[in-house]
Amino acid sequence: xxxxxxxxxxxxxxxxxxxxxxxGIIGGATLPVYDVLYDSxxxxxxxxxxxxxxxxxxxxxxxxxxxxxxMATSGPGATNLVTGIAxxxxxxxxxxxxxxxxxxxxxxxxxxxxxxxxxxxDIIGITTPITKYNYQVKKAAEIPEAVKLAFYVATTxxxxxxxxxxxKNTQTEKAEMDFSDNISLRGYKPKVxxxxxQVKKAAExxxxxxxxxxxxxxGVILSNASPELLELAELLMAPVATSLMGKGCxxxxxxxxxxxxxxxxxxxxxxxxxxxxxxxAVGTRFSDRSTGTLDTFCPDAKIIHIxxxxxxxxxxxxxxxxxxxxxxxxIKAVHQLLIQKLQKKKSSQWFKRVQEVKEQVLxxxxxxxxxxxxxxxxxxxxxxxxxxxxxxxxxxxxxxxxSLYFKTYKPRTFISSGGLGxxxxxxxxxxxxxxxxxxxxxxxxxxxxxxxxxxxxxATSVMEKIPVTVVVLNNSMLGMVAQWQxxxxxxxxxxxxxxxLPDFVKLAEAYGAQGIRIGSLDEFAKAVRKALKSDVTTVxxxxxxxxxxxxxxxxxxxxxKDTIEG
Amino acid sequence: MMKNNNDEEKTHMIAAIVEHxxxxxxxxxxxxxxxxxxxxxxxxxxxxxxxxxxxxxxxKGNEKMIEQVIKQLNKLIVVVKVSRLDPANVVTRELALVxxxxxxxxxxxxxxxxxxxxxxxVVDVAPESLMVEIxxxxxxxxxxxxxxxxxxxxxxxxxxxxxxxxGAKSIKIEE
Numbered sequence: 225x226x227x228x229x230x231x232x233x234x235x236x237x238x239x240x241x242x243x244x245x246x247x248g249i250i251g252g253a254t255l256p257v258y259d260v261l262y263d264s265x266x267x268x269x270x271x272x273x274x275x276x277x278x279x280x281x282x283x284x285x286x287x288x289x290x291x292x293x294x295m296a297t298s299g300p301g302a303t304n305l306v307t308g309i310a311x312x313x314x315x316x317x318x319x320x321x322x323x324x325x326x327x328x329x330x331x332x333x334x335x336x337x338x339x340x341x342x343x344x345x346d347i348i349g350i351t352t353p354i355t356k357y358n359y360q361v362k363k364a365a366e367i368p369e370a371v372k373l374a375f376y377v378a379t380t381x382x383x384x385x386x387x388x389x390x391x392k393n394t395q396t397e398k399a400e401m402d403f404s405d406n407i408s409l410r411g412y413k414p415k416v417x418x419x420x421x422q423v424k425k426a427a428e429x430x431x432x433x434x435x436x437x438x439x440x441x442x443g444v445i446l447s448n449a450s451p452e453l454l455e456l457a458e459l460l461m462a463p464v465a466t467s468l469m470g471k472g473c474x475x476x477x478x479x480x481x482x483x484x485x486x487x488x489x490x491x492x493x494x495x496x497x498x499x500x501x502x503x504x505a506v507g508t509r510f511s512d513r514s515t516g517t518l519d520t521f522c523p524d525a526k527i528i529h530i531x532x533x534x535x536x537x538x539x540x541x542x543x544x545x546x547x548x549x550x551x552x553x554x555i556k557a558v559h560q561l562l563i564q565k566l567q568k569k570k571s572s573q574w575f576k577r578v579q580e581v582k583e584q585v586l587x588x589x590x591x592x593x594x595x596x597x598x599x600x601x602x603x604x605x606x607x608x609x610x611x612x613x614x615x616x617x618x619x620x621x622x623x624x625x626x627s628l629y630f631k632t633y634k635p636r637t638f639i640s641s642g643g644l645g646x647x648x649x650x651x652x653x654x655x656x657x658x659x660x661x662x663x664x665x666x667x668x669x670x671x672x673x674x675x676x677x678x679x680x681x682x683a684t685s686v687m688e689k690i691p692v693t694v695v696v697l698n699n700s701m702l703g704m705v706a707q708w709q710x711x712x713x714x715x716x717x718x719x720x721x722x723x724x725l726p727d728f729v730k731l732a733e734a735y736g737a738q739g740i741r742i743g744s745l746d747e748f749a750k751a752v753r754k755a756l757k758s759d760v761t762t763v764x765x766x767x768x769x770x771x772x773x774x775x776x777x778x779x780x781x782x783x784x785k786d787t788i789e790g
Numbered sequence: 791m792m793k794n795n796n797d798e799e800k801t802h803m804i805a806a807i808v809e810h811x812x813x814x815x816x817x818x819x820x821x822x823x824x825x826x827x828x829x830x831x832x833x834x835x836x837x838x839x840x841x842x843x844x845x846x847x848x849x850k851g852n853e854k855m856i857e858q859v860i861k862q863l864n865k866l867i868v869v870v871k872v873s874r875l876d877p878a879n880v881v882t883r884e885l886a887l888v889x890x891x892x893x894x895x896x897x898x899x900x901x902x903x904x905x906x907x908x909x910x911x912v913v914d915v916a917p918e919s920l921m922v923e924i925x926x927x928x929x930x931x932x933x934x935x936x937x938x939x940x941x942x943x944x945x946x947x948x949x950x951x952x953x954x955x956x957g958a959k960s961i962k963i964e965e
Contacts, residue, residue, distance in 0.1 A: 352817055353824045357867045360813075377867060410963060411809060411870040535861035538854070 251297020253324025278308020283656030314643025381414025443507015
């Protein structure tokens with residue numbers, strides 16, 4: 225094989241992995257790679273801040289199920305990626321980041337690693353705790369293997385972000401390149417097949433259960449196990465509650481759906497889990513936001529926990545039957561054992577109880593108050609959007625309203641920053657999702673505080689022709705924090721007032737996007753329909769009252785039994 | 791819910807076979823820091839297999855924490871194999887170099903007496919001090935250092951514990 229440069233090898237390796245798009249910003253230490261990309265078929269989307277490159281890659285990954293690629297230069301370019309990488313790590317998203325680095329060696333210059341060179345940052349050191357794997361290339365010939373391992377590690381087992389740091393001299397250096405496919409990583413062998421005996425034990429426990437409940441997390445979506453989960457839930461007549469990351473893995477218009485569980489979970493989910501006698505938890509890490517205080521979380525239930533990451537088993541909650549394996553294969557195996565002994569039923573005592581609680585909640589909900597209520601806005605949005613539309617969210621009240629009122633029917637159609645809780649995630653993630661699914665509507669449900677953290681990428685959406693819709697629930701407040709101050713800090717509104725926000729209509733127009741301010745639910749519906757037809761991104765400014773709260777709510781330090789219905 | 795019956799804090803020993811590459815010690819140490827685990831001692835050296843190093847880590851914690859330590863270590867890509875060493879079935883050794891004051895002939899001979907009893911060795915002699923090399927369990931080294939205190943210990947360097955399980959069994963690496 226002919227010699228090629230490290231930069232050429234990098235782009236070639238990406239091509240072999242069928243990479244269609246890279247989100248990034250060029251800089252001094254990535255010039256050689258970008259020079260090769262100039263002639264490549266791989267689309268490069270120039271964002272306006274590297275954080276957005278990582279979030280867009282994350283949104284792309286979550287919407288498509290394929291790894292998302294981002295690229296940044298050395299130093300500040302790389303450190304700007306950090307929030308996005310941490311976000312992907314917390315939510316197990318396969319984001320692969322390539323960073324430029326100063327030279328490994330330089331004959332007559334101090335532009336090299338360890339000399340505090342211009343735009344040098346120790347990105348390997350910085351990202352070690354927030355990546356599944358990271359690696360600094362030492363010479364050009366290592367690049368094909370580094371790329372291969374990055375894709376393998378990021379996408380197998382429990383997915384997660386990988387950083388490959390590529391010093392500039394390794395990009396220009398020429399070497400014989402080996403693009404073979406074999407992988408040898410003796411320290412990494414993800415276990416996918418479930419242990420037969422554990423599956424049998426789980427099936428036996430479920431068979432005896434009178435009030436079984438399923439708690440499904442993001443792992444169900446990552447392993448594409450939604451069809452299997454639906455079959456199992458119906459066979460067991462088990463209601464399904466999801467974590468925020470699991471939202472979408474089970475159709476929320478199904479009679480067995482309870483919606484999300486946890487701090488801002490539904491009343492029905494938080495109530496029924498207290499009554500369950502067997503909890504089947506799949507692909508969830510029992511985060512504090514899902515469980516509330518641990519000693520009062522499903523106090524009467526035996527717990528089966530299926531997770532591909534053994535370290536999640538017993539980390540937060542003690543488990544009766546652990547199964548370390550892929551969610552899809554395990555649910556299938558459990559189903560196969562159960563189907564031999566269980567008849568599919570139309571109803572059961574437990575099912576009746578589930579319906580009873582759901583109806584109680586529904587009857588209390590009713591229409592509360594006048595004006596532009598977030599619940600109504602989100603419900604209206606759901607009515608207008610097709611089933612396969614993708615909604616991303618920012619973080620805060622907007623996120624919780626979206627999770628409560630935007631009924632989600634399909635996996636990978638609800639994309640939110642669950643673990644890290646990154647304000648500013650939703651908009652760039654929506655751009656990534658739109659790039660992955662150009663034929664489907666993509667809407668970012670935003671708050672004013674979150675949107676202004678990454679709004680500069682309106683420029684990217686217009687220039688790169690990635691039309692999305694941003695619904696800004698605008699209370700001129702850091703609303704979620706204000707809610708806590710209202711409830712727990714005596715209404716002492718410290719540092720939450722965003723009074724002098726830009727005019728979002730003019731802001732959108734300044735970028736060449738479309739801006740619409742609405743004053744009624746009707747106008748909102750019209751604006752959304754207009755946005756869906758638009759060739760450019762639309763920002764819909766929805767003024768809401770700063771006094772709006774998100775309920776239900778479990779106060780911090782309390783258990784699910786203490787859910788305030790509001 | 792099942793309760794762990796073993797909440798007692800104890801010192802545990804873990805052997806980790808890791809890739810012998812730059813940054814591996816950082817990854818392991820960083821993991822302990824991030825997750826709030828306390829390393830009591832760590833010793834690292836090459837193994838009989840090329841490209842692999844062995845870390846012997848002692849860590850204090852209850853049963854649940856130790857399980858997490860092992861699982862989290864296993865998750866690191868650079869960690870090939872982790873095993874917990876059974877204190878009842880393991881040989882542990884530590885090496886210490888102790889520099890102790892020895893001003894008079896009497897002090898010198900007293901120290902050398904102790905050195906003999908402990909099967910240690912004098913490895914350096916200076917006009918007013920001796921350097922002693924001692925190998926053994928940590929308890930033995932602690933006891934020796936305790937006896938040296940009255941003379942005045944000038945400097946002590948300890949390697950930290952290294953350990954191997956007894957018998958023919960070894961930590962196997964699947965290729």
